[in-house]
Amino acid sequence: MNLPYLIFAESESSFVEQQSATSEDSLSPPLNNSDLETISSESIEQGSENGINKSTDFEVQDSTHGTTETRNTHIMGESSLDGTEKEDLATTLPLIKLSSHIQSYGWQETSASSVVSAGTIGEGKRLEALSLSVTGGKIEYSAHVQSYGWQEYVSDGEVAGSFGQGKRLEAIKIRLSEELEKKYDIYYRVHVQTLGWLDWASNGEPAGTASIAKRIESLQVSIVAKNNPAPGKIDNPFYASLPKLSLFTHIQSQGNKSTSGILNVSGGTTGIAKRMEGISLAVFDPLLSGGIEYRVHVQSYGWQPYHSNGGFAGTSGESKRLEAIQIRLTGELATSYDIYYRTHIQKKGWTEWTQNDEPSGSLGLAYRMEAIQIVIQAKNLPALSSNNGNIAFYGKVKADSSLGTTPKQADFINEHISTARELGQKYKLYPSVLLAQACLESSYGTSALAKNAQNYFGLKYRNNEDAIGIYPSETQEWDEENGIYYNVIADFSKYKDFQNSAQGYSKRIRNGVSWDSLRYQGVWRENTSSFKDATKALTNTYATDPNYGTKLNTLISNWRLYDFD
Structure with a gap:
């Protein structure tokens, strides 16, 4: 679709929604996070x-x-200065x-x-x-x-x-x-x-x-x-210009809206149950190169490809709700600034702030995205936080009998999505792969190893790891020469809970094994282009089953776990 020409304001823009300054749903973001500093003397x-x-x-x-x-x-x-x-x-x-x-x-x-x-x-x-x-x-x-x-x-x-x-x-x-x-x-x-x-x-x-x-x-x-x-850093003492954001939104029954502002911009509505259906973003800085990229999760269609610098993401005239969004800066802008954003979603209100390409919104819950706030902030400033008790991203999978999946299996996955996303971000791994391995290795949490040792990833015991003990158990290994499985007794790690087990798994993938610290480097996000590269790298390294990667890919596809990557 053709977008209107976006004019960059010379001063901070007023927000689209005109609400009371005391309203909890106010679209005005708390931009003075850095003001929490004090001069200690x-x-x-x-x-x-x-x-x-x-x-x-x-x-x-x-x-x-x-x-x-x-x-x-x-x-x-006299004022005291650090150092x-x-x-x-x-x-x-x-x-x-x-x-x-x-x-x-x-x-x-x-x-x-x-x-x-x-x-x-x-x-x-x-x-x-x-x-x-x-x-x-x-x-x-x-x-x-x-x-x-x-x-x-x-x-x-x-x-x-x-x-x-x-x-x-x-x-x-x-x-x-x-x-x-x-x-x-x-x-x-x-x-x-x-x-x-x-x-x-x-x-x-x-x-x-x-x-x-x-x-x-x-x-x-x-x-x-x-x-x-x-006394300290001398790189950027003066700014004659700052990044200017432009936001274009397509709102249910209201049509197109556009606004712009220096360092921050907001759009959408709250309190009137209107879905956002489309969005485009642009950023301009006369001194720094780079731009802005973003993608949205759309009702019925899932994640769309990334758009950049004014490209339209979403739909128009189809009555499809936006459900989630990811935003990132590029080039020199990404080196100098972080981009923060949060969304107002149906039934939840404002999510917690997230940043730099992390998803905000929801998946699998059929919740509409109603409004968005975006803030560009210089690197190394304290992270923005709403402290409203909400999280940045709500996700959920659903069983599909045509695929042979069950509600109990869905419950197992939904219980651990937030852990998978947290550890995926921390260790730069695919949450989809972590969840799929937990499903496969523990039979959705029903295996004896999972029930008795809280070991959801089939991890053998290694010294100096997060395990709280040893759990001997029978396991199957693949005999490649004879083409058959055989049973052996092995010492497995015992953990206190799923979080502890998943962290042990994540560290194992990152740190490898004692004889080969790079054994699982093919699973790391920076060395892959998609989760399929990671599952391929796990075959014959993490597990001896020659079909291990294929089984993981099937689980990821059936449950749409890639949505959480």
Whole structure:
């Protein structure tokens, strides 16, 4: 079908669904996950004990906007930085004094130190202005201010930014005078709305963002001797652009909807029982290569092929519900960012957040997907979490008498799908293969080995593994020379439950055996193109039965276990 031209918004988009801000079903995602960080500072606590938290009134002239304000300063003390030793720094390095004007709080001031911090985290407060001074020389600084852009450099206690106008600081630049610059480097980093802490900038480089409407919430400044290591990473201190997402959805009885936003986008409906029937996504970043790929699970059709960068996934005019989705970034975007998403599904509400090509939604339950939220987040930030008690993906298989499968067998599989998916992700294995082997090796949990030893994978005992004991049992082996099966008594591993058994299996596949650590490398996802490659690699390695792979493939196909891969 032909899609409408998607316009990328210059600011964060409003969500499709207009709901109360207090509604539990609000489409607005919790983007401030990184704001859960706190500035930990031993010296702040010590400062309180030593009585340095004092209030003082004095007037400050705003040289940029010609206004005067009385500051009530709250001396916060020195900030501690991860990995920074503070011993004797105060006597060997110049001391910085930092004052900041914070939304709602007014002026705040730190005590002089070689490492200082200002601002708030987790309160959604903008930093509006700052002033700096340094002992032994001159310090200059410039601010990028909402609506005004970059201001001229000011120095030595003058105000950069604004106050009384409700304007956010978006970026800063700081540099030392020539005398100090010969001996020292000045490093600084900022905590930015929805992005968290950016990397360190130095010596006049910009730190923060521009043209993307993000407030600075906190600032750290550190002075170090020339040629000494930086306080932390220095790769990405400044963003002049961020990825922009566009979302197109086709909704039951409502037709086509489109929206876009920087770093996040939402679409669909909640509370009115409308199915999503189709979706397309696009992402644009002027500095980074790459794109976005996605596939959907559609009623009656199952998983469709991946689409990319505006391709339509799903159906239109067929009244088929979307049930699940997978989304991933590609190229440089995938290197710099994670993509998170969650879906609102029938009877369950919002799923937990998942990321980077993991499925969200449901399978085998006939639940419609009603809405979706998508967030792009810089690598290494804390993972998004709803903490709503839900999971990201609900799956279920059903028995089919025409295939000879039974409800009890289906119950066995459904009980262990979540474990298979969890371990498949952790050890980079196929959940479908794990489930099929559990069905085959344990006769759907009914074998004596499964009942008496919780061993669902026919694992022989090996030292230093997860087993809790040994269980001798009779087993069949294949005599290739004579073409017959024969029975032997072998020592099998005993486990405490299915989870323990499945983990032992996963480690065995990953770590091999004592005489060959790569024995099962042909089963690993990175070495295969589909589950069929994995089942083929298990034949004559994991089991001597020459038909082992074929039996596993039949189980996977009959139960559609590949849906969980």
